[in-house]
Amino acid sequence: MTHSVPNAGPVSSGQESSVQESSQKDSLVKTPVVVCRGVKRIYQQDSVPVHALRGVDLEIQEGEFVSLAGPSGSGKSTLLNSIGGLDGFDAGTVTVGGTDLGALNSAELAELRLHKIGFVFQAYNLIPVLSAQENVEFILQLQGVPSQQRRERATEALASLGLGDLAHRRPGELSGGQQQRVATARAIVTKPVLLLADEPTANLDSKTTSELLEVLQQLNQQQGMTIVTATHDPIVMGFTSRQVAMLDGEIHQDTGSTG
Amino acid sequence: MSTLVLLFNLSLRNILRYRRRNFFLFAAIAVAVGGTTLSNSLIRGWQVSMLETAVSGLTGHIKLQAPGFADDPSLQRAFSSDTQISLSQQIPVAGVTQRINLPAVISSERETRGVALVGVVPTQEDISLYRDLEIEGEGLTGANDGRLLIGKALAQTLQTRVGRRVVIIVQGADGKSRERGYRVSGVFDAPMRWPEKVLVFTGLDALQGTLAGDGLRDPITEISVVLSNEGDRAAAAAELAAAHPSLIVQDWRQMQPQIAEIVDMVEGVMVIWFFLIMSGLTFGLVNTLIASVMQRTQELGMLRALGMNKRLLLVQVVLECVGIMIVGVVAGLALGIVMVLALGDGIDLSAFSESVEAIGISTLLRPVLTVEDLLLFGGLSVLVGFFASYFPARRALKISPLMAMNR
Numbered sequence A: 001m002t003h004s005v006p007n008a009g010p011v012s013s014g015q016e017s018s019v020q021e022s023s024q025k026d027s028l029v030k031t032p033v034v035v036c037r038g039v040k041r042i043y044q045q046d047s048v049p050v051h052a053l054r055g056v057d058l059e060i061q062e063g064e065f066v067s068l069a070g071p072s073g074s075g076k077s078t079l080l081n082s083i084g085g086l087d088g089f090d091a092g093t094v095t096v097g098g099t100d101l102g103a104l105n106s107a108e109l110a111e112l113r114l115h116k117i118g119f120v121f122q123a124y125n126l127i128p129v130l131s132a133q134e135n136v137e138f139i140l141q142l143q144g145v146p147s148q149q150r151r152e153r154a155t156e157a158l159a160s161l162g163l164g165d166l167a168h169r170r171p172g173e174l175s176g177g178q179q180q181r182v183a184t185a186r187a188i189v190t191k192p193v194l195l196l197a198d199e200p201t202a203n204l205d206s207k208t209t210s211e212l213l214e215v216l217q218q219l220n221q222q223q224g225m226t227i228v229t230a231t232h233d234p235i236v237m238g239f240t241s242r243q244v245a246m247l248d249g250e251i252h253q254d255t256g257s258t259g
Numbered sequence B: 001m002s003t004l005v006l007l008f009n010l011s012l013r014n015i016l017r018y019r020r021r022n023f024f025l026f027a028a029i030a031v032a033v034g035g036t037t038l039s040n041s042l043i044r045g046w047q048v049s050m051l052e053t054a055v056s057g058l059t060g061h062i063k064l065q066a067p068g069f070a071d072d073p074s075l076q077r078a079f080s081s082d083t084q085i086s087l088s089q090q091i092p093v094a095g096v097t098q099r100i101n102l103p104a105v106i107s108s109e110r111e112t113r114g115v116a117l118v119g120v121v122p123t124q125e126d127i128s129l130y131r132d133l134e135i136e137g138e139g140l141t142g143a144n145d146g147r148l149l150i151g152k153a154l155a156q157t158l159q160t161r162v163g164r165r166v167v168i169i170v171q172g173a174d175g176k177s178r179e180r181g182y183r184v185s186g187v188f189d190a191p192m193r194w195p196e197k198v199l200v201f202t203g204l205d206a207l208q209g210t211l212a213g214d215g216l217r218d219p220i221t222e223i224s225v226v227l228s229n230e231g232d233r234a235a236a237a238a239e240l241a242a243a244h245p246s247l248i249v250q251d252w253r254q255m256q257p258q259i260a261e262i263v264d265m266v267e268g269v270m271v272i273w274f275f276l277i278m279s280g281l282t283f284g285l286v287n288t289l290i291a292s293v294m295q296r297t298q299e300l301g302m303l304r305a306l307g308m309n310k311r312l313l314l315v316q317v318v319l320e321c322v323g324i325m326i327v328g329v330v331a332g333l334a335l336g337i338v339m340v341l342a343l344g345d346g347i348d349l350s351a352f353s354e355s356v357e358a359i360g361i362s363t364l365l366r367p368v369l370t371v372e373d374l375l376l377f378g379g380l381s382v383l384v385g386f387f388a389s390y391f392p393a394r395r396a397l398k399i400s401p402l403m404a405m406n407r
């Protein structure tokens, strides 16, 4: 990662960089990276409606490191999935980097995920038949980045997460913490406007949890990466700059932007 | 392009990943494709053998006869041996032969049988089954050799042998029967049994002398033409018909319609046989691939979550399926070729000679492998792979990005 100035990370795709540039020029009035307005999500479970989100309003500014806390079933994953364009919602609006997700079809959502959002999942979700390096390059390849540049950027991303020596190992040959760091390298190598992590440390012990969180904190502080992570782990919350607590599909508490 | 390389790479590694399962799949495909290659080469061999038999009997590719001879074969419906056969240059001819071919009765001291008495010019007969006869005693020395060459089976029936005399009764040009004694110069063994029972050869000139009447000087009853390429048959027949309007020109398909029908059926039989085997195989392939997709629901969901679109996911599943098929098919074709080579000398069916002849082939069944057949069935197999990939691909398309989240 060559960018040390916060908020300066360009997006790889050309058409989206114009959005980014305008927000840079107009740095006094920052456009939030994420805007949720009255977001509702109702699942039908055995024809009984389950209100997973009951009207969520949330704004996340560029450069924030947000933890989404709350008990199991409170709607953290549902909210992250809506913001990440992985799942639809039944009412309200979600805007990411200025794009209204409600207006996109599934192919456009896939495109948005590919170019604008980085994901880290609870179950590391690496491609088992590819090496760490190949896993990271994979997403660049989907973006159509030329091979030379792909190799350089993947190498750089892995190195920044302290994985330089393990680049040629396959996921099966890595520890849980190492795999999650590879997943993080994969998520940031595209320089997304937003990094979403759904309980990324749930399968890690406290030592590797701290290590991963240090890496995320560094990304946030040194590169201005906007990060939202769902968790119910107090260690994780300790690393974040803003804590949002959910309960029964609503935002229950928000420490707000400390800016 | 680079995306396709990526997907290809990924498919290949996924194939290698489930080594055990895919090995069994490969083996099943290879055995099935190898088996069909072998069986199809035998069917093809049967076809070629039938065709050869049909042509190399006394028919040739094309036969010219006088009108009405087929219904009333007698020397009154003969034509002149001066008849010239010439074909245009682009139709190469393997040989032309003139004959008298008449029904006759042959008698020894013990038995009497109906036969076909064939007057031949031995040097012209290198295009007919005459060429393949194994002769005990002496063959005919020329067209003026007035001795007889009879089949082994007939010799047994008549209880006669080389050097003995037999009597032949045949109708002459004047409509009257001629009865004449002949010496048996040789007894022949043919690749098939029917000629040994019914064909009796003698020199053409000698026979003309015996049968002569007031009519034609050197009568013949048929001219048989063998072409270098069976594909020229129709064109050659048309030319000959135009050149000889007073004669009936028929090709072997018209003279032996049942054999023609069977020969035509062979392609159909091969394709049906292929699809029978392949449908069983496809069932296994589809099941295995669906299992492989289901097993990777989370992984494929993750690819969708990362932003891989449905089209690429589809291509990946299809590549995997077709990849397995291609490797299996190539191995199968190789296996088939090896088996065919091992059988190169053919299968000896002489133990079943009676029934084998009923289906129109000689007692040695040689597999025939053509590049066209290999390409056709290899190509069809890959098509089957595409078809089979439809089902796992459809399953893969139902996987939503949310499935990455399970567990």
Ligand SMILES: Nc1ncnc2c1ncn2[C@@H]1O[C@H](COP(=O)(O)OP(=O)(O)O)[C@@H](O)[C@H]1O
Pocket (backbone or CB within 6 Å): A043, A044, A045, A050, A051, A052, A070, A071, A072, A073, A074, A075, A076, A077, A078, A079
């Ligand atoms: N696909 C689904 N079908 C039905 N109900 C669901 C589905 N996903 C989540 N839910 C329900 O929605 C609520 C919120 O779930 P979730 O967002 O996963 O909570 P959290 O991540 O905070 O544990 C829970 O009651 C859960 O049972």
Ligand SMILES: [Mg+2]
Pocket (backbone or CB within 6 Å): A076, A077, A078, A198, A199, A230
């Ligand atoms: Mg959750």
